[in-house]
Amino acid sequence: MGKEQVGIEQNSELLRFVTAGSVDDGKSTLIGRLLFDSKTIHEDQLEAVAQTSKKRGLDHIDLSLLTDGLKDEREQGITIDVAYRYFSTPKRKFIIADCPGHIQYTRNMVTGASTANLALLLIDARKGVIEQTKRHAFLSSLLQIPHIVLCVNKMDLVDYSEEVFNQIVSDFKNFAVKLETKDIRFIPISALEGDNIVDRSKNMSWYNGSTLLDQLETIHIGSDANLIDCRFPVQTVIRPHKKEFHDHRSYAGRVEGGIFKKGDKVMVMPSGLESTIKAIHAYKEELKEAFPPMSVSIELEDDIDVGRGDMIVRLNNQPNQSQELDVMLCWMNDRPMPLRGKFGIRQTTRNVRCAIQEILYRVDVNTLHREEDVNQLQMNDIARVKIRTTAPLLWDSYSKNRNTGSIILVDEQTNETVAAGMII
């Protein structure tokens, strides 16, 4: 799998995955190994890491240094924010959202998970399934990541024992029945030694599955997007005011669900006005159809009033329209969220205001127990809340469509993004 072949290989898919693990379970080493073995690491980067390793008195090159980002982190030796990494093989290009493992950073995991197709969770083979493993799996499930790959790391430190691995798999499966994720895979690895990362391990002949990289390259992601319910939130209107395009008026946006075709009967929401798709434009080309996540512009047969925040949908398949929302909320700010707090809310291309009407319960992310009678939310709390908005939103449940079912809350005094929510 040399990078040599990548240059000519353009028809590869993009896989976005999030990595999470606890402190010291070898996540940075694993990512360093993936980058290193896929030849993404360049000589000057490796040289810098080798020098730092030496400075710190290490006798090997510490691959985890490759993923150390900001100066403050390097000094403290911890990762404090989601970092994005890139590597590619001839089959796929990968974007890694690398999430810190510290307890207080649930918000980072939620952030990294929001755009991921796959979650790569790490377990230390010596420690087995611990609270953090459960929390990361729960968050992956909550964020509706379609695939989870559980890597049991540091197998070299448990003598590559099949029993240890099987016990962890069985423990995790017992817990996972509570999760919504259907596709969960297990791989015994050693990131430090390179077992089952790119090459099959000679130390674990009992393992019949494929390597981590092989799974990342082949896992089927073609059906992850919703291709049924047509949703096109309008970002902006394209009107050239030019002689040659005098009558051109189209609506720019990204397909967030379904497959739009030329000639489709559509409705513009919230106005309810009906029309037909006259053309789908992508730059100078006219397309027969458009599907997620394509950015296009849509021209309608009829001259009707459409603007930012409106949604073009198929006539007989409409999203919900309401001012009352039930939301699973992750609170992300130092200052606690008060009950009946008022916020700006952003959903698709709409910005309105909202108030938190009721906190139904808070989820203990370790036990998944529901705690009632909660009056405020602290940083990293996850809770089911009732929200009332100042104007109707056009939405689907998050489980049906991650794009039209997600929201963020913005503090109107500080302008900070204070919460992320999934509509139920």
Next chain:
Amino acid sequence: MDKYILEHLEELESEAIYIIREVMADFDNPVILFSGGKDSIVLTHLAMKAFYPMNLPFPLVHIDTGHNFPETIEFRDNLVKEMGANLIVGSVQKSIDEGKAQEESGYNASRNRMQSITLLDCLEEHKVDAAMGGARRDEEKARAKERFFSHRDDFGQWDPKNQRPELWHLFNAKMNFGEQFRVFPLSNWTELDIWQYIAKEDIPLPSLYYSHKRKCIRRGNAILAYSDYLNLKPDEKVEEIQIRFRTIGDMTITGAVESNATEIEDIVNEVATTRVTERNSRADDARSEAAMEERKKEGYF
């Protein structure tokens, strides 16, 4: 491959166009930071695609250090004319003349760091509330944690410890008066993606990126273009070398690589097989381990 799945360049393109359109909708006075380098050229190309058949709805802002390659300036002026775009030039020389910036001295003198001063002045003068740049997260480790929508305080500074969480593609563009955003639509692209895309879309580039003979000097591991702005050390001699540039910045700091790549396909292959990062040839990043991060905090791109 499935019928309803995009290949990676298409997905990256779609993401960038989505973000550029959000910038248009969310801000009053957005601009594109145009350096004349390949990333800002790709960004400009995407912005044009995002609003076609409209004219480019963003002015291009170029911070001219006075030490630019003449090829860069020529390319810039042609592009602006072709696209019917507006060009705003911020002059580092002017900042120096006004006493706002101080010229560095010595063999490694560069105007790179002074760009931040001119840039911030220029953005303030034109009341810019969002400046889009072609920076990518794979370029340098300080950039790996950069947001698509990066909030800057009223001094234009970046606070890496206090960044807003960024979820899904729901961008928070709220700010107070006097503050601004930097937006990076190419965040998820790698150097190879950029080159593959340039090849796929047949995007014209300054001739500097292609192999040519040039008068250069060798300094340490770097090959620098010979120019009037470069202070030569006594033992350095000018020689003619077949080179090309992987990045384009000031003539004083942009290192060249020896290369015979005259066609875009050659370059794509060269980039795919090369073993050092593109910024390795940049003298500005080599100053210290945290050089880029420090400059970003001050308001650099």
